[in-house]
Amino acid sequence: GAVVSQHPSRVICKSGTSVKIECRSLDFQATTMFWYRQFPKKSLMLMATSNEGSKATYEQGVEKDKFLINHASLTLSTLTVTSAHPEDSSFYICSAHRGNSGNTIYFGEGSWLTVV
Amino acid sequence: KQEVTQIPAALSVPEGENLVLNCSFTDSAIYNLQWFRQDPGKGLTSLLLIQSSQREQTSGRLNASLDKSSGRSTLYIAASQPGDSATYLCAVYTGANSKLTFGKGITLSVRP
Numbered sequence: 001g002a003v004v005s006q007h008p009s010r011v012i013c014k015s016g017t018s019v020k021i022e023c024r025s026l027d028f029q030a031t032t033m034f035w036y037r038q039f040p041k042k043s044l045m046l047m048a049t050s051n052e053g054s055k056a057t058y059e060q061g062v063e064k065d066k067f068l069i070n071h072a073s074l075t076l077s078t079l080t081v082t083s084a085h086p087e088d089s090s091f092y093i094c095s096a097h098r099g100n101s102g103n104t105i106y107f108g109e110g111s112w113l114t115v116v
Numbered sequence: 117k118q119e120v121t122q123i124p125a126a127l128s129v130p131e132g133e134n135l136v137l138n139c140s141f142t143d144s145a146i147y148n149l150q151w152f153r154q155d156p157g158k159g160l161t162s163l164l165l166i167q168s169s170q171r172e173q174t175s176g177r178l179n180a181s182l183d184k185s186s187g188r189s190t191l192y193i194a195a196s197q198p199g200d201s202a203t204y205l206c207a208v209y210t211g212a213n214s215k216l217t218f219g220k221g222i223t224l225s226v227r228p
Contacts, residue, residue: 006159034215043120043205043220093159095216105150105209105216110159 003027004096006108013084013115020080021111023094029074030096035067038091047092050077084115118143120208122219129196130227137191137222139206144184151180151191152205154221160205164191196226 005024013019023033033050048069049057056069066088068080077096081088093110119142129135139149151163164173164180166189172181179192189206203223207216 036218043218044207044216045218046215049215107160107162112157 004094004106004108006094006111008111009109010112011114013113015085015115016083018080018082019084019113020078021092021094021113023077023079023096023108025075025096025106028096030077031074032097033071033077034095034097035069035077035079036093036095038093044093047079050094081113084113086115089113089115118146118208118210118217120206120217120219122204122206122222124222125220126223126225128225128227131196131198133196133226134192134194135196135224137193137204137206137224139189139191139219141187141189141208141217143208143210144187146184146208146210148209149180149182149189150207150209150216151178151189152207154203154205156202163204193224196224198226198228200224201226 003026005026007022011019031052035047036044037047038044046059047062050069050071052071052074058064066082071077091110091112094108095105097105121140146168148167150165152160153163154160164175166173166180166182177194182189203221205218205221207218209216
């Protein structure tokens with residue numbers, strides 16, 4: 001069964017509104033989670049590294065005020081797309097690293113965001 | 117900076133063919149390499165994981181090889197089926213709690 005749950009799987013929102021995507025590790029504690037974004041016919045690109053209890057580390061070119069990441073507990077990280085625009089429409093996916101086994105990575109199912 | 121390349125971007129083959137998908141990476145200092153499958157509108161499914169010390173992994177009709185020194189991996193699909201149609205992504209992992217670097221993927225279409 002899934003060990004990382006991502007919700008919602010699909011969301012449609014109006015321009016200017018904010019939308020929150022959750023990433024939960026179901027049966028393990030994840031001190032580090034990663035958020036990726038995928039544009040059509042492009043590879044997955046890392047947006048930010050989410051660290052439990054501290055600020056996220058954003059990749060170059062990713063607006064931290066637009067893509068708010070919160071990792072408030074060892075099992076939950078959230079990505080909030082603020083003041084969404086149509087160009088934010090994309091596939092967002094999270095991954096979580098399992099405890100001390102740093103090379104065991106689990107992915108969520110992904111979230112398809114459409115901004116209209 | 118690690119770069120992962122998958123060529124060609126798309127491939128169409130008749131059912132039953134054996135095929136090879138290629139992946140190359142620029143920095144050979146990797147922990148492992150993974151092959152994923154992505155169906156349209158869906159998330160990622162991990163197919164095979166090869167640790168840096170391994171040369172290949174097999175699962176059913178799939179076989180993945182890794183030549184770390186030359187920066188190459190191949191995914192071999194035996195007796196392809198229409199249900200194999202999907203995008204196949206390879207990704208390399210360069211360190212504990214580090215990110216994965218993905219290729220752009222190869223979109224495979226298997227014709228009945």
